[in-house]
Amino acid sequence: MIEFSRVGHRFGDRVVLSDVELTLPERRVAFVGANGSGKSTLARMINGLVLPDDGKVLVDGLDPAKDGRKVRKHVGFVFTNPDSQIVMPTAGEDVAFSLRGSGLSKAERARRAAEVLAEYGLDGYAEHPAHQLSGGQKQLLALCAMLVLDPAVLVCDEPTTLLDLRNKRRFAELLGTLRQQVVLVTHDLDLLDGFDRVVVLDGGRVVADDEPEPALRYYRKLAE
């Protein structure tokens, strides 16, 4: 369960979020909104990458402002551009990087990494140079690097913006099968099949919060 109570945030003079009040127990939640609506900032607060100026965030009872480390173990984060997220030279090393604080030996980490890669369709790519993977494969790799830690929550910030249509669909399907609670930030409305709840943001405020269909109807009207 993710709770935002009276959350506000500013960058300099610009108000990015104000008075956000949300309780999210659902398994599939989406944040939808235009550029600059504050949806990415709100998502980053779940992982403690951005801390609120006002109010409080709780993720399954953990406060990112106090337990940043615990929260980041609990919450995985997939960014838009996998090039920025992939930090090691080969796919296997990158996934193993996530496990470096786990107490496993180097060999065990490599084995575990190869297993996870195989599970999500990157079988045999452990030794492959990460930057030579295709765009879709890179985003899968970024996902594997998070899932190897088996987090309870997965936040994805526009993960399909740089993907082609086929890879986008695949990625969406894959998200549907995960056991994690998923929070998806997007303005791609095709991805929201099977979502339980859609939160629409505009100018840093929650302007709609509903099941996908009525929420998206409101969002489309907002865009006109």
Add this chain to the structure above:
Amino acid sequence: MISAHEPGTSVVHRAPVGAKLLALFALAAAVFVLGSPLWLGVLCGVVLLGYALARIPARRWLRTARALLILAVFVFALQWWLLGAQAALVVCLRLVTALAAANLVTLTTPVDDVVSAVERWARPLRRFGVRPESVGLLVGLTMQAVATLSGIAREVREAAKARGAERSVTAFAVPFLVRTLRHADELGEALAARGAGDR
């Protein structure tokens, strides 16, 4: 991983990293202290013997030798003109001996071995908060960043070309640097999301 290493199983290859580095430092010191062409010649001979022992294949050996020879001839000519023949010979022997020895260590030592050696040496520092594992991590992170930035550099150069500015330093360097810094911010965020800043 790309490196200057030449795989092999010789005595030189199998010698511990620490021993090789110590030998190199001792030799470099000796080369600087000694001023007699005779002794320098002996040291030079010892290094060449090392190459023979390591059985470095001719293609690697020739390439290094050719580069070294061109440098030595150039330096010799310049020193001869400035300082005279004897001094020129001493400088050239120093140059060839030190460079050939350093190159031999690099050729016979895989990067991974150096990394694990450094990690081993850093272990006593653990009580001061140094994490030895982070050496390998830094190597991997930087090599990945080199790959990413090479891609960015290529794109930026194409863009500069498209705007007819391929000869302008700023048209290349400024966008390259801005994107480099952006990438650093994103990487920092990604590392933080994966707990790299948390101790």
Add this chain to the structure above:
Amino acid sequence: MPDVPAPRVSLPAADLARTVVFAAFIAVLGIFPGIYLGGSGVPIVIQNAGPLLAGAILGARRGTASVVLLLALVAIGLPLLSGGRGGLAPFVGPSGGFLFGWIASALVTGLIVQRAERPGLPVLLMATTAGLAVDYAIGIPFLGAYTGDLGAAAVQSLVFLPGDAGKVVAAAVIAAVVHRALPGTLARPAVHGE
């Protein structure tokens, strides 16, 4: 593209990322062939402007750290210097002192730039000039130790002075533009969302 907010990440990760990425940046300056300087038509290696830029853009601490990291990776055998050179040979060769000098270069450049409230071109020029001067102050005696003649070493190094002077100016100009494009780069990482 997504609207990425200014992150307020914990500083160690952001510092680590900047150090690593700038070490890679200096490496790429050497690897990437054919950067044309002015109208000369001859590709010029501008890697030795890297430490000046690191100091001028990141400041003393992180700039120096990135140069140290790069040199350490070169020393363990990665071919990250211009022309694909790597290993220990570049350090023990006659111009090894200029490589060690890079560390002081980034440090001095960074220290001077940090003193300015908002680094403009004059301060940056002063900083990069001082940075190069320190590099020479370490590199020339090292070369002198090789040849046994400090004077001759100084005379030989004069060959590089015009090119290096160009790089000093270029580094200052570039750093000035970057500071204007991304204000706050020196102070704290990741404040570009302001």
